[in-house]
C-alpha cells in the first residue's frame with residue numbers, strides 16, 4: 001500500500017502553524033486538497049512537488065556546503081523544518097551522511113553548540129529547575145514518547161565535559177534511531193540534564209547557554225537524576241530510557257540502579273560491548289579462529305573498555321573456557337598501567353578484570369607498573385582495543401611490536417571522534433604491511449596499500465542501538481537483559497558479508513541498515529520473550545510487529561481533525 005493510500009491522519013494545525021511543525025510539515029508537497037483544507041494557499045509556491053523532487057533540491061544544497069560543520073548545520077536546519085524530508089534525504093545517502101550527523105562531525109557540533117545555536121530541540125532540565133521536572137516534561141508537544149536519549153554532557157565522545165553542548169549527542173543518536181531503526185520521530189525526545197559544567201572555557205564564555213555553575217556531584221547529583229527518572233516514568237511508563245555519554249563515575253552506578261526497575265540501557269556500556277563482540281566474533285570467523293583463542297589488550301579501562309571486556313569474558317566462557325582462564329587472557333591498561341590485583345584504589349568494575357600480580361612474576365617493565373608497550377611485549381596479545389579517548393597512543397612501536405609476535409593482529413582504535421583515536425587505519429596498515437585487521441569507532445574509507453584495498457569496519461554502537469530500540473519497542477519489552485545484548489551482537493555478526501560468504505567485510509554496510517536492524521530487532525525481541533520480559537509470541541508474530549513498527553520517511557495524507 002502506498003503511503004498516500006494509507007488512511008489519512010487527522011491533523012488540527014493549519015496555516016503557518018502547520019508549516020512550522022517539523023513533524024507535520026510537507027512544504028511544497030501538500031496536495032491541492034490539503035492546501036485548501038488547511039488554508040495553505042499562497043503560503044507555499046504553486047508547484048506541488050513529490051518528496052523525491054524536494055530531496056533532490058536539498059541534496060544539491062547539501063553538496064554546496066563547504067565544510068562538514070556547514071553540512072551538519074544544513075541537515076539540522078532541515079530536520080527542524082521538515083522531519084519527513086530530512087529522514088527521506090538521509091535514507092537516500094545514509095553512508096554519506098552518518099559521519100556528518102554522528103561521529104566525527106557531531107563532536108565539533110557539540111563543542112561549538114552555544115555558538116552554532118539556532119533553534120531549540122529537545123528538553124533542557126537544569127538543576128535549579130529540579131522542583132519542576134514534571135512540568136518541564138509536559139512542555140513537549142509530543143504526547144507519545146517512546147524513546148528518550150539523555151546525557152548530562154560530562155563525557156561527550158572523547159571530548160570531555162561539554163555541558164549543555166552535549167545535546168548534540170541525544171539529537172544525533174535519536175536521528176539514528178529513526179534513520180537506522182525506523183523509530184517514528186514523533187515518539188523520540190532528546191534531553192540534557194544540565195547539572196553545570198567543570199569546563200572553564202565554557203564557564204568563561206558569555207555565549208555558553210547552559211547553567212553557569214560548577215557541576216553538582218554526590219548525593220545532590222544522584223537525587224536530581226532520580227527525580228528525573230521518576231518523573232519520566234510517571235509521564236511515560238513504557239518509555240525506553242537510553243543513557244549516553246555520562247562520565248565513568250556515574251555511568252555504571254546509574255545503570256545498576258535503574259536497569260532492574262525500568263526499561264533502560266546505557267549505550268556506552270551495553271551497546272558498545274555488543275557491537276565490539278559482534279565485530280570480534282566476525283573477525284575471528286574470517287580468520288578461522290575463535291574468541292577463546294585470543295589474548296586481548298584494552299587501552300582504557302573505563303565504561304566502554306570494561307563493558308566490552310566483560311562481554312568478551314562471557315563469550316570466551318560460552319566458547320568453553322573457564323572464567324579464570326578467560327579473565328587471564330584479557331589485559332586492562334589504564335592511565336597507571338596494567339590493572340593488577342594489588343591496586344587498592346581502583347573502582348569496583350575494574351577489580352574483576354585485574355590481572356593477578358603472581359602471574360606476572362617474570363614480566364619486565366621500564367617503570368613503576370606495566371604500560372602498554374610492556375603488556376604488548378609480554379602478553380603475546382592478538383587483539384588491541386583502544387577506548388582511552390586519547391589520540392596517538394597506539395604508536396608505531398606498539399603496533400610493530402604487536403605485529404612482530406602475531407601473524408595477523410586485530411587492532412581496534414574505537415575512541416571517537418577521529419581527532420581522539422589511538423591510531424588511524426592508514427598508519428596501522430602501513431606499520432603492519434597490511435597484516436592487521438582494523439576496526440575503528442569513527443568511519444573510514446578503505447585503505448589502499450600497494451594497490452590492495454583494505455576495508456575498515458566501523459565498530460560503533462550505531463550499528464546496534466537502533467535495532468535494539470526497535471526490538472524493545474515492537475515487542476513491548478519491559479527490561480533490557482544481558483541476553484538481549486548478546487543476541488543483538490550475534491545477530492549483527494550474522495549479517496556481515498564475511499559471515500554470508502559475500503566478501504571480506506566483517507560488518508555490514510550502513511546502506512543495508514534497515515535489513516540489519518530487522519535482524520537485530522528480531523533477535524532482541526526473541527531474547528526478551530525468552531527472558532520473560534516481553535509477552536510470549538512466536539517468531540513470525542514478532543517479525544510482523546517489528547516490520548509494522550518501522551516508520552518510513554514518506555508523506556501521509558492529512559484530513560482536518
Ligand SMILES: NC(=O)C1=CN([C@@H]2O[C@H](COP(=O)(O)OP(=O)(O)OC[C@H]3O[C@@H](n4cnc5c(N)ncnc54)[C@H](O)[C@@H]3O)[C@@H](O)[C@H]2O)C=CC1
Pocket residue numbers: 155156157158159247248267268272275299300301302303304305333334335336386387388389390393414415416417420440441442459460461462
Ligand atoms: N566506538 C564506539 O562505539 C564507542 C566508542 N567510545 C569511545 O571510547 C572512549 C572512552 O569512552 P568511555 O569508556 O565511556 O570513557 P571513560 O572515561 O569511562 O574511560 C576512558 C578510560 O581511559 C583511561 N585513559 C585516559 N588516558 C589514558 C592513557 N593515557 N592511557 C591509558 N588509559 C587512559 C581513563 O582513565 C579511563 O579509565 C571515548 O573516546 C568514546 O568516544 C565509547 C563508546 C562507544
Ligand SMILES: CC(=O)C(=O)O
Pocket residue numbers: 103156157158245267268415416441460461462
Ligand atoms: C559512539 C559513542 O557512543 C561514543 O563514542 O561515546
Ligand SMILES: [Mg+2]
Pocket residue numbers: 157244245267268
Ligand atoms: Mg557514547
